[in-house]
Amino acid sequence: MKRLLPFSATAALLIVWFLAAHRQVSGLFPDPLQVLKGLLELLRRGLLAKYVVASLFRVTWGYSLAVVTAIPLGLLLGWYKRGERALNPLLQLLRPISPLAWIPISILWFGVGDVAAIFLIFLASFLPLTAAAMNAVRNVPPTLLRAGRNFGLSNPRLLVDVILPAALPQLIVALRISLGVAWLVVVAAEMIAVNSGLGFLIVDARNAGNRYDLVVAGMVMIGLIGLVLDLGMQQLEKMKALKWGYGS
């Protein structure tokens, strides 16, 4: 029953989609079967694998670079209150700027290509991750810090053995959200800054002969991969060393 509900909702939506597609005047909007055929065509031509790999490659680089720089930076800023006071206003000013607003500048700096896209993804994940790490440190219960100090931990050890694990549940949530954002941004970046990847597929299919079946096929792939990424991150939250941080 639990599985039946989402399953039947999806089926109903597909039927409505199918019927609607066959009632339209322009005939450009594809029905589900045409989309499926489009996916198979992309698969046969080798484009699907190529574009998925291209998109994932950019996300992996941009996101990983953001994770390895933002988390240590955020933890340090949260720890050294003066660093936070110095940089927080700048961070808060940059955060509301959509990563997409950076597209012209990233093309100016890095030209059309992978690096421009990776830079955009990096930016999109870096700022929220830094802010989240900073907050997470601030929320570490003082009793745990005191206990760590009482056992004679040096500052670097305290950071690694108490602050990082205490902040981890909050960090994982931020990591999950920013991976979602990175995946949103790669698609947008690929529409403008490169000529491969799932975002490129969508623009290209429309420009090269109104192939809306391929447009929707690209969208479906983006959704599926996004879902898988998110489910993967959700698994982390179930780890026993983290579960304590998510209430009961």
Added chain:
Amino acid sequence: MTPPPKVSIRGLSMRFPTDGSVIEVLSSIDLEVKDGELVCILGPSGCGKSTLLNIVGGFLKATSGAVLIDEQEVAGPDPRRIFVFQERGVFPWLTVEGNVGFGLFRLGAAERAERIAYYVKLVGLSGFENAYPQELSGGMKQRLEVARALAVNPDVLFLDEPFGALDSITRLVMRSELLRIRRAEKKTILFVTHDIDESVQLADRVVVMSTRPATIRRIVEIDMSHPRDLSSPRYIALRDLLLGEIGLAHKI
């Protein structure tokens, strides 16, 4: 010649600046604690017991006066003296073993494992080595914190209302556990409580504090050997004496 006191508190005063004014919390406290003694600090809520313990533990700096442990002035927290909080001090991301071994990072793996096993057993947590704190009851978490403290072999323990959050049955069990552990491991213990019965059951001496600014009203020696009979006339007399000192009539 008498041996020097383990802990010596001399003319200790503490004032907190609050917006606009200054509140005086401790006012010239003098106290000496002998090696291996269990001293209960008893006083009404908000009088400054935790503040006093935090200063002795090196987590707070007093406004004036000094604290000496082993004739050395306390300058900060030290692994030779461990503070036990109300169960919330255990690390939730570590298992029972991980928590007990937390302070043993300077030891080799074999000795570490041996000590962990010993203290897990001592506090009665055998079988829960791989459990996480959220899988333990409040009393078990409290034992875990005591085990983590004992594992580094400190010579002084500071306990700030360690059993305050537990139900009354568990609290009684935990007290006798503490006394049992104390027989196995001779430690100097400073135990803060606002529970009169608790202090008569545990302490060698009870230090009664006044309301804020706290001064020492009286020090009562509990001249009863363990195990203590909770219905003996002596127990009741001591309890009544402390009730009187706290300023409560023994009728409700």
